[in-house]
Amino acid sequence: MKVAVDAMGGDNAPEMVVQGAVEAASEWGIDVTLVGDKNVIIEKLGSRYSTDHISVHHCEEVVRMDEAPLKGVRRKKDASIRVAFGLVRRGEVDAVVSAGNSGASVAAGVLTLGRMEGVERPAIASIFPGERGNVVLIDVGANVDCRPAHLFQFGVMAHAFASSCLGMESPKIGLLSIGEEGSKGNEQVRLARELFEESQFDFVGNVEGRDIFTGDVEIIVCDGFVGNVALKMSEGMAQAITKLLRRESMSSLLGRTALLLGRRAFKSIERKLDYEEYGGAPLLGINGVGIICHGGSSNRAIKNAVKLAAQYADSGVLDKMVVQLNKYKDFMV
Amino acid sequence: MKVAVDAMGGDNAPEMVVQGAVEAASEWGIDVTLVGDKNVIIEKLGSRYSTDHISVHHCEEVVRMDEAPLKGVRRKKDASIRVAFGLVRRGEVDAVVSAGNSGASVAAGVLTLGRMEGVERPAIASIFPGERGNVVLIDVGANVDCRPAHLFQFGVMAHAFASSCLGMESPKIGLLSIGEEGSKGNEQVRLARELFEESQFDFVGNVEGRDIFTGDVEIIVCDGFVGNVALKMSEGMAQAITKLLRRESMSSLLGRTALLLGRRAFKSIERKLDYEEYGGAPLLGINGVGIICHGGSSNRAIKNAVKLAAQYADSGVLDKMVVQLNKYKDFMV
Numbered sequence: 001m002k003v004a005v006d007a008m009g010g011d012n013a014p015e016m017v018v019q020g021a022v023e024a025a026s027e028w029g030i031d032v033t034l035v036g037d038k039n040v041i042i043e044k045l046g047s048r049y050s051t052d053h054i055s056v057h058h059c060e061e062v063v064r065m066d067e068a069p070l071k072g073v074r075r076k077k078d079a080s081i082r083v084a085f086g087l088v089r090r091g092e093v094d095a096v097v098s099a100g101n102s103g104a105s106v107a108a109g110v111l112t113l114g115r116m117e118g119v120e121r122p123a124i125a126s127i128f129p130g131e132r133g134n135v136v137l138i139d140v141g142a143n144v145d146c147r148p149a150h151l152f153q154f155g156v157m158a159h160a161f162a163s164s165c166l167g168m169e170s171p172k173i174g175l176l177s178i179g180e181e182g183s184k185g186n187e188q189v190r191l192a193r194e195l196f197e198e199s200q201f202d203f204v205g206n207v208e209g210r211d212i213f214t215g216d217v218e219i220i221v222c223d224g225f226v227g228n229v230a231l232k233m234s235e236g237m238a239q240a241i242t243k244l245l246r247r248e249s250m251s252s253l254l255g256r257t258a259l260l261l262g263r264r265a266f267k268s269i270e271r272k273l274d275y276e277e278y279g280g281a282p283l284l285g286i287n288g289v290g291i292i293c294h295g296g297s298s299n300r301a302i303k304n305a306v307k308l309a310a311q312y313a314d315s316g317v318l319d320k321m322v323v324q325l326n327k328y329k330d331f332m333v
Numbered sequence: 334m335k336v337a338v339d340a341m342g343g344d345n346a347p348e349m350v351v352q353g354a355v356e357a358a359s360e361w362g363i364d365v366t367l368v369g370d371k372n373v374i375i376e377k378l379g380s381r382y383s384t385d386h387i388s389v390h391h392c393e394e395v396v397r398m399d400e401a402p403l404k405g406v407r408r409k410k411d412a413s414i415r416v417a418f419g420l421v422r423r424g425e426v427d428a429v430v431s432a433g434n435s436g437a438s439v440a441a442g443v444l445t446l447g448r449m450e451g452v453e454r455p456a457i458a459s460i461f462p463g464e465r466g467n468v469v470l471i472d473v474g475a476n477v478d479c480r481p482a483h484l485f486q487f488g489v490m491a492h493a494f495a496s497s498c499l500g501m502e503s504p505k506i507g508l509l510s511i512g513e514e515g516s517k518g519n520e521q522v523r524l525a526r527e528l529f530e531e532s533q534f535d536f537v538g539n540v541e542g543r544d545i546f547t548g549d550v551e552i553i554v555c556d557g558f559v560g561n562v563a564l565k566m567s568e569g570m571a572q573a574i575t576k577l578l579r580r581e582s583m584s585s586l587l588g589r590t591a592l593l594l595g596r597r598a599f600k601s602i603e604r605k606l607d608y609e610e611y612g613g614a615p616l617l618g619i620n621g622v623g624i625i626c627h628g629g630s631s632n633r634a635i636k637n638a639v640k641l642a643a644q645y646a647d648s649g650v651l652d653k654m655v656v657q658l659n660k661y662k663d664f665m666v
Contacts, residue, residue, distance in 0.1 A: 130573075131573050131576065131577075141511055144511070144518065144519040144520075145519050145520060176562060177558075177562075178474055178477070178557070178558055178561035178562065178565075185477065185558070186477040186478050186558050187477075187478060189558075208561075208562070208565040208569075209561070209562040209563065209564065209565030209566030209567075209568075209569055210565045210566060210568055210569025210570075210572070211569065212566055212569060212570075213566075213569040213570050213572070213573040214569070214573070222562075224511070225510075225511055225518070225519050225522075225559070226558070226559055226562055228511035228541075228542070229509060229510075229511065229541070229542040229555075229559055229562070229563060230542065230562060230563070230566055231542065232511075232541040232542030232543045233542030233543060233545055233546075233563055233566060233567065234542075234566065234570060235542070235543055236541075236542055236543025236544065236545060236546040236547070237543075237545075237546050237567060237570050237571075238570075239543070239546070240463075240464050240546040240547070241574055243464065244464075
């Protein structure tokens with residue numbers, strides 16, 4: 001498997017991105033192509049430039065984090081994210097990883113590789129660490145105003161991804177709403193519920209915000225507005241709690257001793273709360289593999305995202321997804 | 334101040350509800366009227382029945398937690414939540430606290446006391462513990478499909494409440510969205526933004542999910558669907574982290590020692606994560622004071638909610654809210 005990494009994308013690019021890509025290459029032998037300004041990348045690589053599994057693909061431009069995504073991608077033909085997806089289209093690599101402007105990643109993926117047959121709205125699937133196993137939340141930001149049929153299609157795509165790439169056997173699907181009863185939720189959710197009920201999926205009905213952390217329902221479907229609020233909220237809460245934990249512990253001698261003795265447990269919690277453990281979020285519904293990482297990704301996040309990209313590309317899930325989407329094409333009226 | 338407490342409402346009613354009400358009465362001298370089945374309540378009260386500040390108002394019915402709210406309230410004329418709001422209407426008490434079916438509380442409040450002049454949609458304001466101070470999130474579940482003008486009105490009501498009852502001086506208002514730029518968000522949010530920009534509030538524009546935990550923006554406005562997902566999600570995450578913290582600590586001798594030494598810090602974190610610290614959420618936009626508590630409220634949550642109810646009733650904020658709503662009535666077209 002060969003993964004193109006957008007070396008210029010992200011708040012910590014290119015340093016941390018290059019670092020993470022190199023770690024993935026050396027730890028798992030994944031071939032990595034760093035896409036971006038050749039001189040800058042080679043400087044960051046230093047002596048690792050001639051390492052096995054690492055190559056560089058030069059391009060001149062980058063879509064900045066604060067740039068209007070679609071405009072940026074359209075105007076900058078030589079932007080790293082566009083060039084990276086171009087490598088997938090030409091069959092030179094199998095997947096793309098980017099921590100850059102996530103709107104630009106979605107736009108570049110869709111424009112360069114095209115939507116899968118029958119897909120109206122590609123969507124971003126984020127993997128949350130649930131108490132009893134991972135939970136896939138889809139969509140976390142690619143689409144704001146969705147129709148019920150879009151929500152249904154998010155479920156179809158996430159089901160194929162989760163069963164093929166995350167080792168989930170017949171994952172259960174739930175619709176994110178504000179009460180378990182079918183009569184609850186907004187109109188969009190009530191209508192989407194009818195579609196899921198007609199399908200052959202193991203559909204549990206409505207779930208609530210708290211279910212994102214239990215792992216009882218493996219796939220949770222929502223529109224990109226709600227999903228993005230939920231994603232950002234969990235990040236914010238994790239940060240706030242980590243800070244609180246440190247501050248409370250440091251405020252007394254006993255607390256400081258406790259922190260010292262319990263540092264292994266503490267580290268383990270910090271890691272669990274940390275999105276970096278899970279690398280990035282796949283963009284589902286395009287003709288190829290794209291993993292979208294948090295703008296503030298560390299080398300560890302990039303490393304794990306490269307691994308996820310390789311697994312995704314290797315899984316053959318794209319073909320299965322097409323079959324499933326076709327099976328339910330009558331639902332998309 | 335006299336507060337009617339729905340003694341029959343909630344998963345832990347009547348025990349914990351009666352207990353919390355008694356604690357509020359004895360600790361702060363707030364007059365409490367317990368509304369519900371007289372025999373049951375008196376039995377739970379035991380020797381505390383004849384205590385100062387405690388009275389009982391008998392009624393026969395209760396809207397169950399799983400009952401359709403509006404139907405329940407309409408059919409059951411002698412339901413505790415309806416009777417409680419009836420006491421406010423007749424001027425016998427100043428406020429209502431209920432941990433029962435929250436949809437029924439909203440319906441009973443609106444039907445019994447009526448909407449404030451000019452208010453189309455009463456909304457529930459939840460108080461979150463931000464890092465640098467409390468954050469009011471409105472609406473957390475009273476309304477699902479909202480128009481932009483409704484969101485604006487939520488902001489007006491929360492501003493009056495926060496400045497009068499929570500001691501916030503000229504609180505800043507933000508719109509919950511999925512990116513800080515004005516172009517981001519769904520249509521509803523983009524249009525609501527224009528209304529806030531025309532107003533005299535200290536409006537900071539769009540905020541994201543993570544801002545709910547910082548306290549930098551004191552009032553965050555969203556529709557009840559998004560807000561309820563956010564509320565439930567934060568509860569779920571707090572529970573998951575508390576469990577994780579315990580499990581990780583207990584898995585090693587060092588961790589157990591750390592937990593023992595750090596128990597004060599640990600308790601403080603648990604409390605901080607716990608919604609009970611903040612009692613309940615005010616229902617804003619009705620002609621009176623109603624505090625809606627979590628169904629699983631403990632005595633501590635009820636006690637704090639009774640205090641909040643008394644403060645709210647005592648603050649004169651209802652009059653100020655009417656003035657503010659009137660000032661912006663042209664925004665409600």
